[in-house]
Amino acid sequence: MNQFLINKEIKENIFATKGILWLFVSSLMLSGLSLGFISIKELSLMAQNEILVTVGKVILGIALLITIILGSVSISNEREQATLESLLLTPNSASSIAFGKLIGILFIWLLVFVTSIPYIYVLSYGTGLFLSTSVLIGILGSVLVIIFSGISIAYSIFLKSSKNAIIVSILTLLITSIPIFLSTTMKKAGFGKLIDSVSPVSNVMNLLKEVIVKRADFISLIHYFIPLVIYVVAAILFLKFAVSKLNFEGGE
Amino acid sequence: MKKFYLLLILPLVFIGLSISKVSAQDVSSSISVEITTPSSVEVYPGVEGAITANVTNNTSSDMTNLIVYITMVDVVKNMTVNLEDYSADVPVVIPELKANQSETVTLPIIYVYPSEYHLYVTVATKDNLDIISSPSIPVNIITLTKIDYPLVKITSIAVPVLLLLAFGFVSIQRKRRNMTIQK
Numbered sequence: 001m002n003q004f005l006i007n008k009e010i011k012e013n014i015f016a017t018k019g020i021l022w023l024f025v026s027s028l029m030l031s032g033l034s035l036g037f038i039s040i041k042e043l044s045l046m047a048q049n050e051i052l053v054t055v056g057k058v059i060l061g062i063a064l065l066i067t068i069i070l071g072s073v074s075i076s077n078e079r080e081q082a083t084l085e086s087l088l089l090t091p092n093s094a095s096s097i098a099f100g101k102l103i104g105i106l107f108i109w110l111l112v113f114v115t116s117i118p119y120i121y122v123l124s125y126g127t128g129l130f131l132s133t134s135v136l137i138g139i140l141g142s143v144l145v146i147i148f149s150g151i152s153i154a155y156s157i158f159l160k161s162s163k164n165a166i167i168v169s170i171l172t173l174l175i176t177s178i179p180i181f182l183s184t185t186m187k188k189a190g191f192g193k194l195i196d197s198v199s200p201v202s203n204v205m206n207l208l209k210e211v212i213v214k215r216a217d218f219i220s221l222i223h224y225f226i227p228l229v230i231y232v233v234a235a236i237l238f239l240k241f242a243v244s245k246l247n248f249e250g251g252e
Numbered sequence: 253m254k255k256f257y258l259l260l261i262l263p264l265v266f267i268g269l270s271i272s273k274v275s276a277q278d279v280s281s282s283i284s285v286e287i288t289t290p291s292s293v294e295v296y297p298g299v300e301g302a303i304t305a306n307v308t309n310n311t312s313s314d315m316t317n318l319i320v321y322i323t324m325v326d327v328v329k330n331m332t333v334n335l336e337d338y339s340a341d342v343p344v345v346i347p348e349l350k351a352n353q354s355e356t357v358t359l360p361i362i363y364v365y366p367s368e369y370h371l372y373v374t375v376a377t378k379d380n381l382d383i384i385s386s387p388s389i390p391v392n393i394i395t396l397t398k399i400d401y402p403l404v405k406i407t408s409i410a411v412p413v414l415l416l417l418a419f420g421f422v423s424i425q426r427k428r429r430n431m432t433i434q435k
Contacts, residue, residue, distance in 0.1 A: 015426070020419040027415050031408035038401050047366045048397045049297060115411065122407045126398025184336050213364055214339070215298040 005092055009104025013070065014111065022108075023115050026062045030119045033058060037123065048127050049213045055123055056137050056208045059116045060144060066112065067105045067145045068173060071152025072165035074101040075246070079160055094246040098153055098239060105149040106142065113138055129212060136211050140204045143228050147200055148173060150235035154242035177201045200231045283315070284308045285375045285386040288356065293371070293391040295363045303361060305373040305386060307346060308354040318346040319376045320357045324369045324391065338364050366395035 013019050036043045037051050046054070075098065078084035087097055117134060124130040152169040159165045179187055179195055179202035186192035196202050203224045210216040210224070289304045303322060309315050321343035324333045335341040340361040349355055359373065370388035 015422055020415065020422055024412060024415040024419055027412045031412055034404050034408045038399060038404050047297060047364075047395065048399060050365060051399075115415070118407045118411055122404045123399065125400050125403065184334060209337075213297075213337070214362055 005096060005100035006103050009100050010107045013104050013108050019108065019111075022066055023111055026066075026112055027115050029058065029062065030055070030116060034119055034123060048124065049129065051123050052120070052127075052129060052133050052212050053208050055116075055119060056133065056212070057205060059112070059120075059137055060141055060204065063109050063112050063141050064144055064148055064173060067109055067149045068152050068169045069166060070105050070108060071101070071149035072156050072169045073162040074098075074105075074153050075156040076160055076162040076165050077156075080162060088246070094243050095240065098157070098243045098246070101153055102146070102149055102239070106145055109141055109145040113141055133212055136208065140207060140228075143232060144200065144204055147228075147231045147235045150239040154235075154239045157242040157246050173201070180205065198227055200228055203227050282309070282311045282380075283318070283375055283377070283384045284310060285320070285373055285384055287371075287373055287386050287389050290389065292389055293363065294394065295392075296394050297364055297366055299363050301361050301363060303359045303371065303373060304356060305359065306354055306356050307349065307375055309349040309351060312351045314351055315349045315377060315379070316347065317378055318349055320344045320346065320359070321374055321376075322359050322361060322371060323374055323385070324371045325388075326367050326369055328367045333365075333369070335361075338362055363391070363393045366393045366397070368392050 033055065037046065043051075075084065078087060088094060092100075116137070120134050120137065121130055124133055148169070151172060152165065155165040155168050155172075156162070159168060176199050179192070179199050182192050182196070187196045196206075207221060207224045210221055211218075285305055285307050287303060287305050290301075293301065295301065305320060307318060307320060322335060322340045324335060324338070324340075325331070326333055338361050340359060344357045344359060346355050346357065369391040371391045372385050372388040374383055374385045376383045
């Protein structure tokens with residue numbers, strides 16, 4: 001993969017005003033939440049492992065939103081600004097352009113993750129959970145970012161419009177997040193149980209809870225990882241298929 | 253005449269009440285349940301445990317499908333808990349309990365959220381609307397909260413401030429670069 005393309009994507013994402021601003025806004029959210037845990041009575045009653053799960057969910061939520069938006073506009077923005085043709089005319093293959101965008105988005109996730117580490121440290125203080133929580137959030141976040149940014153970039157190629165790609169990507173996220181809105185009873189049988197076991201978002205949230213709260217070992221949680229690996233492969237294949245359809249047609 | 257009716261009705265009411273009370277006692281004493289081990293629990297979060305309860309059929313007829321499950325009340329927050337979080341939401345079913353026989357059941361639980369609880373075991377049957385609960389045992393899940401409040405406050409202020417400074421630095425650098433290009 002072309003190093004120049006990856007550097008270009010990283011610079012565009014980070015050194016643009018929006019990049020730092022997103023990090024600032026996400027840090028404000030985490031600061032507000034952390035202060036809430038020590039000052040709001042209801043939140044301060046929570047156990048420390050419960051606090052870590054909540055913070056983990058917020059970090060992953062922020063990362064998902066940022067990466068979905070970046071992925072959705074990645075190719076369609078180039079098309080709308082009439083820069084896609086010049087990009088495609090360079091010696092770089094369409095595949096390396098798309099995967100360069102994916103790596104650029106992964107780098108943004110890395111920054112969000114690094115920004116959140118001080119919060120994980122202070123909220124896990126004294127529990128011995130800092131390392132396991134950080135590693136878990138890092139791995140699960142990377143998995144979710146690969147899945148959803150891969151799908152979003154593919155939508156960006158297919159739909160040729162940033163607006164449409166953002167809407168469809170967010171809808172995809174909402175559909176895969178359905179188990180979060182279901183009650184415990186509904187998740188125990190039938191359709192609820194099925195969607196809870198196959199949803200990548202649900203599997204990630206369950207993993208967070210199992211490791212941080214119940215302190216389960218990784219081997220006993222293998223059934224949560226299998227769907228995630230399948231989703232990663234499926235998202236990359238979907239992106240490859242979308243890249244094969246990338247052409248010189250004008251956008252909206 | 254009214255007094256006569258009253259005198260006639262009142263004893264009947266008392267007799268009726270006493271009959272219904274006796275029948276309720278009969279139903280509740282048909283099954284008995286008690287927690288055999290442990291007598292109390294004091295643990296740190298994440299510890300796995302098991303509650304052993306003894307269910308006895310006090311009647312002279314066999315009973316089928318007795319559902320035995322744990323209930324836990326958080327006496328600090330004044331609420332019952334969702335036992336799914338504690339991996340204790342699956343009941344044990346006794347398919348058949350012979351007349352005047354007892355059976356011991358073991359209900360697994362993982363102690364998760366720190367607080368003080370009262371834990372008890374309940375038995376329910378399809379054939380009877382009454383449910384029977386054991387006396388409760390105290391459960392104390394010891395808090396592990398060691399959050400350093402000043403550290404949280406410093407971090408919550410320092411991280412956004414540092415990012416804001418980085419934002420300002422990037423903006424100034426970009427302006428300088430643009431000015432250089434224009435020159």
